[in-house]
Amino acid sequence: MLCTHSCSGNINDAFSDELRKLGWVEGSTIVIERKGAGGRFDQLPALAADLVRSKPDLLVAFAPQPVRAAKNATSEIPIVMLFVADPVGLGLASSLARPGGNLTGVATLVPGGFGGKALGFLRELLPQAKRVAAFINPSNDIHRQTFPREHLPAADKLGFQLDIIEIREAEEIPGAIAAAKARGAEALYIAGDPMLNSPTSRVSELAAQARLPSIYLAGSRERVEAGGLISFGPDYAALARRGAHYVDRILKGAKPAELPIEQPTKFLLLINLKTAKLLGIEIPASVLASADEVIE
Numbered sequence: 001m002l003c004t005h006s007c008s009g010n011i012n013d014a015f016s017d018e019l020r021k022l023g024w025v026e027g028s029t030i031v032i033e034r035k036g037a038g039g040r041f042d043q044l045p046a047l048a049a050d051l052v053r054s055k056p057d058l059l060v061a062f063a064p065q066p067v068r069a070a071k072n073a074t075s076e077i078p079i080v081m082l083f084v085a086d087p088v089g090l091g092l093a094s095s096l097a098r099p100g101g102n103l104t105g106v107a108t109l110v111p112g113g114f115g116g117k118a119l120g121f122l123r124e125l126l127p128q129a130k131r132v133a134a135f136i137n138p139s140n141d142i143h144r145q146t147f148p149r150e151h152l153p154a155a156d157k158l159g160f161q162l163d164i165i166e167i168r169e170a171e172e173i174p175g176a177i178a179a180a181k182a183r184g185a186e187a188l189y190i191a192g193d194p195m196l197n198s199p200t201s202r203v204s205e206l207a208a209q210a211r212l213p214s215i216y217l218a219g220s221r222e223r224v225e226a227g228g229l230i231s232f233g234p235d236y237a238a239l240a241r242r243g244a245h246y247v248d249r250i251l252k253g254a255k256p257a258e259l260p261i262e263q264p265t266k267f268l269l270l271i272n273l274k275t276a277k278l279l280g281i282e283i284p285a286s287v288l289a290s291a292d293e294v295i296e
Helices: 010-021 041-053 064-073 114-125 141-157 170-182 203-209 221-225 236-251 273-278 285-290
Strands: 059-062 079-084 103-107 131-136 161-166 188-190 214-216 230-234 267-272 293-295
Touching (some): 010 059, 010 236, 041 059, 041 064, 059 064, 064 079, 064 103, 114 230, 131 170, 141 161, 161 170, 170 203, 188 203, 203 214, 203 221, 221 293, 230 236, 267 273, 267 285
Parallel strands (some): 059 079, 079 103, 267 293
Antiparallel strands (some): 230 267
């Protein structure tokens, strides 16, 4: 397993639990070697090379950067990919139906309209807002591709000026929030990314302290609990469990090239009412009715 930070936490627990249900019990019927980059994305190619040298039967990679590193490290060992928004657009697979090559797995987004829906929730919450700061990680290929194509037009249609602020390391976040505030941002729009969504980044807490409502483009309960206003994105735990089924099928002889890449079927809207109250934001009944979970 190759991960951006550590191969632990609720999402990894969901993956491991599903593996056990399928009969793959660590230490008994399967051996798992985990390598996390601790947020140092530049270490991922070396970590991927180390895993390939150990000649595993299969690699599991979480998020775009580890998946890219794994794909670059081997064209032979099967790779199960988790949490990559657009694997075809990134050149990781030939198509969703027939990926080709040695990689398959679970995508996180259904292309088209996702950014517009997330920004639509923000518009309902902040009907008078004009300026929104979007935090992206330029090392995340999907950010560079989807923001100009999907999010900027959606923001324009809803009457938002979307200021893109690039953040390469978690240490840059306090300065980025200060810059967003100085430019007149009325909300933060946080792209789905392991670095931006990591608890160590403290985006939620710092945004709340700056009195900036934040929306996460990920089904991140932890970030909303930590002070984020809302999050909207796929059910990552459910996708992790689906990933375990790919591992099961490949270890039983299936070829990655012939296993279609799945896309999410359920998206979660989470709202923190305590944060809303602190920021003086009234959550419309229509948004509350759409919420999958309300944190009080």
